[in-house]
Amino acid sequence: MHRLFPALIALAIALAVLLSSVFIVRERDLALVFALGEVKESISKPGLYFKLPPPFQNVVFLDKRLQTIENKEPERIQTAEKKNLLIDYYVKWRISDPRQYYVTFGASDRGAVERLQAQIRDALNAAVNVRTVKDVVASERDEIMREVLNAVAARARPFGVEVVDVRLTRIGFVPEISESVYRRMEAERKQEANRLRATGMAESERIRAQADRTREEMLAEAYAKSQAIRGEGDAEAAGVYASAYGKNPEFYRFYRSLEAYRNAFSSENDILVISPDSEFFNFWSQTKDSR
Template sequence: MFRIAAIVLAVAAVIVALSTFTVDERERVIVFSLGEIKRVDPEPGLHLKFPIVNNVRKFDARVLTLDIPPDRFLTSEAKNVIVDFYAKWRIDDVGQFFRATRGDERNAQERMTQILRDGMRNEFAKYTLEEVVSGERITIMGAVRQQALDTAAELGVVLVDVRIRRMDLPDEVSESVFARMRAERERIAQDFRARGREEGERIRARADRDRTVIIANAYRDAERIRGEGDAGAAATFAEAYEQDEEFFAFYRSLLAYRNTMAGPENVFVLEPDSQFFRYFRDPLGNQARAGD
């Protein structure tokens, strides 16, 4: 009796298993009836089906990553660029996805890869190498995604995003680009040096001019002060001479004696009654003046 009950329960369990299926929120489901699509995307939960007549295919509804092998693309200058990029996609219309790809995810990925490569090739051909490297990649990725949206919809999928993982230049192109960059930086450096030399010459010329002006003004002021001093000295001597002509003559003679006889080897050949020695003969110099 126990054995019969166990067999009945086992058979019932098999029938229930063949007659029900569950739908997860992370899945897209198609229910077939004798090979034809009967239901698409039933609600998450437990559902019934007819054994043998109905069968169920489940697909991942999450966002998937499509890794595309690096490929070469030509810029508008006919320069090669090696681009490694990927795409994010998910199944949007599971019925259309099955009809377009027979439910083969690999087939869908191959077709999307070809679509994205074609779009990438078309977009890179619009830009120069410098524009691609300097920051146009975001624009390129947006354009590639926009162009692929309609074709992806025919496959029942939605293209969430397209991103460049890495972008390299072939060795020959890299050397050419680096040489051009070096030449450009050298040109900029030479321009800065030339402008620096020009500014230096301008500063030196201005400094020389200011120096010349300052020296000329100083010389002018010095000559003016010297002239004023000489004039003051002459006026003082004249005033002193007018006050005591005899003392002034004596004082000037003493200065002449001191200046001419300052050296130990000074030799003079003069007549004894020379005007130069009048104060030696007479302290008042009267005899000298009387003989003049």
């Protein structure tokens, strides 16, 4: 029994040494192997690895996942018009070089977050200070985000940090300029509305004039066609009358006289002052004589 005790102690020591010499790198981790305080190896692939037992070598793990920074309070940034804006943002970043990252910030990400926030403030100031409120809020917002991303990514790269994305989530006005900005926006919208209204009125007048011109052209064309048809009808009627007159001139004269009598005495109140011997009563007298 006394002989087994030292053997068990030796086995326990050997097992402890073996366990301290084995480490696992997970999918979400980066590993730095240190030997007497100096980085000997950087491991980014997951798996089972071996090292010398402490104090000869030890391992520090870093998170390689994509991380997010959101500002707790809006950044107060001044525009080219000397007006302050309140800007909220978020940043997506991750560790690209674990050795350089550890040398710069250590194992904690607090230093990296503070450094990135300071760089974002500087980049936002540089991008917003040269633009107007309208540019920042509306027309050049995407360009500002690209400028900030490029600037922060270039400054963070030497520290072993990759900045993946920068987004401006909200842009607001400080209370002292909100009213003036709203009034100016209202005036711009009214000006645009008046411009559109004037354009619409001009277009309506153009359409109305075109419709009137088309109407006049159609009426003139229809009148010309009606006159042509009436002329053709009159010519055909004249031809018929002429043909009838040629066949029996005496009957034609009689028929025309009857029409004249009908038109002359169509009303009881019609009065004609004319000689009874007039040619107008030629057939009238003949009719009476025949009776």
